[in-house]
Amino acid sequence: MHSVPRRGAWAVMAIDPLESLEHLDDRHVPAICAGLLNKQYVVYVTERKGKLFNPLIPYHEHTVEFLMQGLPDTVPYVCVDSTMSIPVFPATKHPLGRAPLRPSMPLPWPNSYLWPFITANVRCETLVDGGRVPYQLDIPEQLRHDAFVEEDTRRREEGLAFRAALPRTPSIYPSATSTETRSVCTSVAGSDDSDAECSSDTECSSSASVMGSVEALEHHHAMDVTIFRNAMQARMPPADMTTVIFTQDLSVVDRLNSPLEFFAEQDTLKIIADDSRARREFAGRQTEWLDAENCDARTVRLLKRTRVLRVLSGIRERGTDALRRIFLPRSRDGTMS
Template structure:
């Protein structure tokens, strides 16, 4: 058996396996930190959350897989049905996508050939997007369920090349957008008499261009630093700029995926999913989970503040008599000492001559 065959056999029992197409759901309770787990209200709210199944490819492991750890991390690339749309405001293009066989849509904007898994996907016209990904934790488990679809090493290398090309393209577009935006700001400043020059302001000098600020918080799958946004065809139209879509985009671009470690449960059984769910729903679930955690922290902070207040009131109630007693103790000790000294003198006066007479008779 070759090394590659041995590795493939070994990885086929690991859940999830690198390069495998998997189904995963958020485990809300397992995602809570130990402090929030002590809050019954938060646990109950998490148990009531409905988690949809999502499908994706295991693009990368987060660090070295450690079978002795209770959890291991990986980067998941969401599987999208339909070519992602362009979002010019975020410097994203439809070409920043990777087709996966079977594919009935031709003429990819980047002339890319579909990647071919070990077995065809049960859904047609699926894509991976450079900017649809999430870092997740999963329980360290072995599974007997075989891997239905998996990208071979050559396909994984091709995927990596596509991802890096999209990252470079996104950088170029972001830099151009940033330059155009600054030029427009300078032009507006020149048109307004007495307006401050942005180029001379400290805020302008220290501000990062949009691409740098964006990549600092939510960078793409290819660079293993987070997640960006792209919308598949057939979902709410980005072109309509509806409030819900705009809010979701703003949330995703402003909140790093690694802000809260999310634990998910994986399965290799693709037959459990008949239709791909929108990855946007995943991040809506994440928003709900973050909200539960923050509300729990507020309750905990309020409870702590109340406990401190009650303890202070009890201390004030019982400490005043105690303090008065302690302050009075040295005074009483002094009075007792003076009384004892005077008593000794009164007794010693008449007794001393008698004691001297008895001693001389000896």
């Protein structure tokens, strides 16, 4: 049964190509999508945008992590190694000795791990489903998961910052992207600045005690109202976001597919979308060309008609003069009277 998974749930996810490309409004897309093969992927839902479930919007946006078979490979040039992973019970082994996450029921696959750097933002159709969630993490396990992600993210950022500080030397590995390096350096510099600004306990405490008790209560009340409104506000995901179908019945999957196949499917959708836009643009230009040709043809016909009318007008004028010369009497000086 299809559903909208909550945060902390495990689900099976598959791309819905027709819904993903519906915004193109292209009559050729259904036939193209009929030939696509979309696999199923087991994911952990780390976040649902909007926090609170809103049944009034047609789609909800989710962030998911992919469940992978075995420890991930070490990728030195992006400062990621196999220790930056999270075992999920019944898997128990980990290079750092991390205790596995324990869902409400053991997952059907042994030796399965989460890799927090392999994520996707997707949307799914809003379905009101109050059924039981067979596989999920309780609050303490969700917090443990988040702590592992924060630790691995910090280690990776430290590695990227260290690489950025090294002198440029030829390497057998591709270099990290400049944007990524700048963001890491900015975050490190920003943390240093914030530490410098709050170097004095007196300065930090004085800024917190500016407001009186009444003003503080009013301020916090206003913040609570704002947070609640933002949580309840209907936030529509972008129309071109990949649309998926979720099911919380993990028994439909007999093996864990690689997330690389999911991203390859996304690339295929992008190619289809680009081709559709190119066809639409060409059709628009072709219409302009046809309009220009029709305009030219109408202009030629109009010019020909004008020319014929001028000729006929000249003939009529000459004929009138001839008749006048024949039938009208002439005066003595030779002019027609």
